[in-house]
Amino acid sequence: MKFRAATQDAGCVQYLCKAIVFVSKLANNCVMRCTPDCIYFVLCGHTVEGGVRVWFEIKRDTLFSDYSMAGLDEEHEELEVVLETMVGALTKSFGQARGLRLKLTRRDAAPLLQMELELPTVLTDESRHVTHNVPVRVVPLRYWGEFQTPLEPEFDISFYFPPLSTVRNVLDRMRNLSNRLTIFAQRSTRDQGKCSMRLSVTNSMASVSTTFKDLQLPRWRDEPVDAAGDVQNGRNGDEGDEAEDAEAAAEGVDVPQSARPVRVAVDIRKIGSLLSSPLACPTRIVCNLVRHRVAQFFIFYDEVQLQYFIPALDTE
Amino acid sequence: TINNANDADNESDDEFSLNSGSPAPSDGGRPPPLLYLRITNAKVVCSLLKTIQFRDLATICASVNGLKVTVEDCKSLQANVYLQTSLFSQYTLRDDEPLFFKLNYVMLLECLQMFSDTEASSPAVMELFLPDDRSAVELHLEDAGVVTDCRIRTIEPEQTLDFNFNAAALCFKVIIRSEQLKEVFSELDPHSELVEIFVSTERRLFRMSTFGDLGRGVYDFPAESEAVEMFQSPDVSVAFRYRHALLKCCLKALQASAKASIRCDQRGFLSLQFLVESADGHNCFIEFFLVPNQPEDEDEIAGSDDERH
Numbered sequence: 001m002k003f004r005a006a007t008q009d010a011g012c013v014q015y016l017c018k019a020i021v022f023v024s025k026l027a028n029n030c031v032m033r034c035t036p037d038c039i040y041f042v043l044c045g046h047t048v049e050g051g052v053r054v055w056f057e058i059k060r061d062t063l064f065s066d067y068s069m070a071g072l073d074e075e076h077e078e079l080e081v082v083l084e085t086m087v088g089a090l091t092k093s094f095g096q097a098r099g100l101r102l103k104l105t106r107r108d109a110a111p112l113l114q115m116e117l118e119l120p121t122v123l124t125d126e127s128r129h130v131t132h133n134v135p136v137r138v139v140p141l142r143y144w145g146e147f148q149t150p151l152e153p154e155f156d157i158s159f160y161f162p163p164l165s166t167v168r169n170v171l172d173r174m175r176n177l178s179n180r181l182t183i184f185a186q187r188s189t190r191d192q193g194k195c196s197m198r199l200s201v202t203n204s205m206a207s208v209s210t211t212f213k214d215l216q217l218p219r220w221r222d223e224p225v226d227a228a229g230d231v232q233n234g235r236n237g238d239e240g241d242e243a244e245d246a247e248a249a250a251e252g253v254d255v256p257q258s259a260r261p262v263r264v265a266v267d268i269r270k271i272g273s274l275l276s277s278p279l280a281c282p283t284r285i286v287c288n289l290v291r292h293r294v295a296q297f298f299i300f301y302d303e304v305q306l307q308y309f310i311p312a313l314d315t316e
Numbered sequence: 317t318i319n320n321a322n323d324a325d326n327e328s329d330d331e332f333s334l335n336s337g338s339p340a341p342s343d344g345g346r347p348p349p350l351l352y353l354r355i356t357n358a359k360v361v362c363s364l365l366k367t368i369q370f371r372d373l374a375t376i377c378a379s380v381n382g383l384k385v386t387v388e389d390c391k392s393l394q395a396n397v398y399l400q401t402s403l404f405s406q407y408t409l410r411d412d413e414p415l416f417f418k419l420n421y422v423m424l425l426e427c428l429q430m431f432s433d434t435e436a437s438s439p440a441v442m443e444l445f446l447p448d449d450r451s452a453v454e455l456h457l458e459d460a461g462v463v464t465d466c467r468i469r470t471i472e473p474e475q476t477l478d479f480n481f482n483a484a485a486l487c488f489k490v491i492i493r494s495e496q497l498k499e500v501f502s503e504l505d506p507h508s509e510l511v512e513i514f515v516s517t518e519r520r521l522f523r524m525s526t527f528g529d530l531g532r533g534v535y536d537f538p539a540e541s542e543a544v545e546m547f548q549s550p551d552v553s554v555a556f557r558y559r560h561a562l563l564k565c566c567l568k569a570l571q572a573s574a575k576a577s578i579r580c581d582q583r584g585f586l587s588l589q590f591l592v593e594s595a596d597g598h599n600c601f602i603e604f605f606l607v608p609n610q611p612e613d614e615d616e617i618a619g620s621d622d623e624r625h
Contacts (some may be wrong), residue, residue, distance in 0.1 A: 166462055173430050177423070206423040210430070210464040 001138070003034055006066040013097045013117075015065055019056065034069050036060075041098060055307040065286060086107040090316040096120055098127060104136075111136050155288035155296070157185045159195045162212040164282070167199075168275050170210045174201040177208060180313060181268035185289055193217055197287075201268070210257040218286050262289045266315045274299075274308050319476070334489070340459075349413055351446040354406035356403065358442050358457075362428045364592060364600055365421075367394040367569040374421035375473050378446070379414035383408065386476050387421060392607040393562045394477050395569070403598055417446060418473040419453055427466040429457050446470075479605045481587050487580045488515045489548040490522050494573045494590070496543035500524060500535045501567055504560065510609055511563050513586070514555040519548060522578075545575065556608040557582035566590075569602040576584045584608035 007013060020041065033040040041056040060067045099118035106112060111134045116200050121128050161167070174181060178201040188194045195217060200209030274297060288296040299306040359473055361607050368374075368387045377384045380560040401407040411414070428442070443456045455466040504511060508526035515522050520539040525532060540545035566588055570576060573590035586606040593599050 162462070166460070170430060170462075171462070175428050176426050204469075205420040206427070206466060206468040208427060208430070208461060208464065208466045212462055214461070 001104065002068070002070040004066070004068050004102065005039075005064045006099070006101040007064050008099045008118075009065070010098050012063045013100045014095075016058070017097075019058070035070065051174070055305075057305045058279045094147060094262070105133075107133070111138055154290070156291045157187065157195065158286060158288040159185060159197065159217050161285040161287045161297070162197070162215060164275055164285070166212075170199065171272055171275070174199065174208060174210075175268050175272060177201045177206060178203045179268050180265055181271065182263060182265045183287075183295060184261050184263050185287075187217075188214070262291050264289045264292060264295045266295050266310045267313060270310045271295075274310075345399070347448040348410055349445040349447050350410050350450065351444070352408040352410075353383075353404045353444040354407065354443070355403075355442045356405045357403070358428055360594060361403065361549065363572065364397055364602070365425060365428070367572050367602055368397055368565075369568075370395070370565040371423055372420055373418060373471070375418045375476050377414055377476075378409055381414065381484075382410060383480065388477055389562065389565065391477060392559065393565060394479065394605045395565065396603045397605060398585065398601045398603070400598070400600070403600070415446070416473040417450060417453065418471045419468050422469075423468050424429050424453070427464075427468065430457055430464050430466075435557060477605075479585055479607070481579075481605060482581050483584055483587075484584045485582060486548070487554055487582050487584075488550040489577065489579045490515070490537070490544060491546040491575055491577045492522070492537055493543045493545065493575050494570055496537070497576050498567070498570045499603050501563075501570055503533075504534075504563075505530075505533045506560075508605055510557045511560045512555055512557045513580075514553070515550055515580075516553045517551065518553065520549060522547070546577075550580075554580070554584075556580065556586075558586065558606050558607055562606055566604050568622065569604070574604070 007016075031042045033042055038060060039058045041058075060065075096119055097117045101114075101116040101118075103114045103116075104111065105114050113136045115132045115134060117130045117132070118127045118131055138258065171181070180201065182200050184198040184200070185195055188196060191214075193216065194214050195216055196211060196213045198209050198211045200206075207219060237314065282299045282301050284300050286298040286300075288298070292314065294309045294312055297306075297308040297310070320423075365385060368385065371387050371389055373387070375386045375388075377386070380401075382398065382403070384395060385397045385399070388394045416624045441458055445454045445456070447454065450470055452467045452469045455464075455468070457464045457466075460512075504524070505526040505528040507528040507530075510527060512525040512527075513523070514525065520586045522537040522544065524535045537544050539549075569590045572592050575591050577589040577591075578586065579589075585608065586604075588604040588606070590604075591599055592602060
């Protein structure tokens, strides 16, 4: 196995380092998965209460001027490496780094990720090079399945999340009422291309809900669309709420599958940490909800894409 | 740490549909609300209300003059914020008699601040309703198309304390500028359980003293000093002691104010009134009543009476 990547652009170094630091705050273990086209940082919080899973994808062309790798063999052209201590090495010195070189090496039969940072010196124009050797573990082949990029999952509803500045303030206030946040989303009957989202919290003394209207719906690649223009990537709702069906039937309203409200209850703290990113404002955030199962966030920055899965509090 | 599962039962989908507008209490067959307010300056109202948030519960009295918000502590302290009707862009009291309701003050302030931290230059518009059944206070805030609805359950209101403060038979009255008074307040020895207020008729001064392990702190405001705008002295010099912890509750209101009027009746009950000036000329009052510490509750305090003179 071989891996080598380098960049001489200070901006790229900063970006990569900030991204790694941010992502490592979201969950504990960090696996770096290298493929010929991309580097992924995968964080799987396997915890009892249902962990958060993060996939952070960086296209190699975006950040590295020099990149080469070779996987296990021809069939497994990927490399997966656990990097718990990478963050420690980076945080202290990256602020002024002009260049970064990464290389997988080994010393005494133990694999290391060698990180060479090029830093300025105080008085002269020459650079000094600081090398960190971070011990890494190569993930055994049999576990690679856990780190595969998830296929675009089926969702009940998908929409563009409203601007972070507004949502952040609302969530901060709501957190003081309860840790349990319920997200409702529903397609607008007036305008099929839009939907509304409501965030709500309740405790014994008060309940608060905030509604965001006119949220755009994204188009997913390759999604089949039926004659009515409804996205068919959603589930058929067979496992959905019988209660909702019953209410609709009671009202005598024939509610099309895609117009039924979708509800997911999550731990508000998990969304909060996601939204407080040190990276620049994301260009857009897509939120997918699977009724009573999971809330998925796809966060697009200029060069990278972050996927974040938050499991629902009460799964069915 | 996550609130109990009963919360799930409170979420009913039938009130949920996002596609219908949120019903205003005045339509859909509900009787008109007992109280309706429209506030365009939520930040100002919030900052006033925060000055008396030292306990979790507040009692609100709505009358034709406006709102009076009351927070009390241990029957020894009462704080009132008066919000006149002119502070609100709309104020409607359905029946003419004053109505009382009680709720969790912390929750109310959280809801009022929902949008006040944003950098938006236009202040959020907020409506407050107390519906006919009085079960909850409803808040409706709208800012740039984002709508927030809050429901805060009300609690059975209890009679608020009446201190029988006799303004006609005062022991003394002083008015001191807050700029100087707040410095003294914040410097009071935190280890001193009691604060003594001594007003001298002969020497015409207002004195605050503390009694800590390290010694005694003494702060004098002579009647002639610039900070003292008015000095109405007692017939004979008097001294009363108050619990420092209670006096501290006044600090936020003092810091927000321009001047403080300190009146004391013959029993030593204090009435502190803080004048908060606002940019648009709507002045507001925050008032505190404090009960003096009873001599039998006091521990031995270092220093003799001679030191006072």
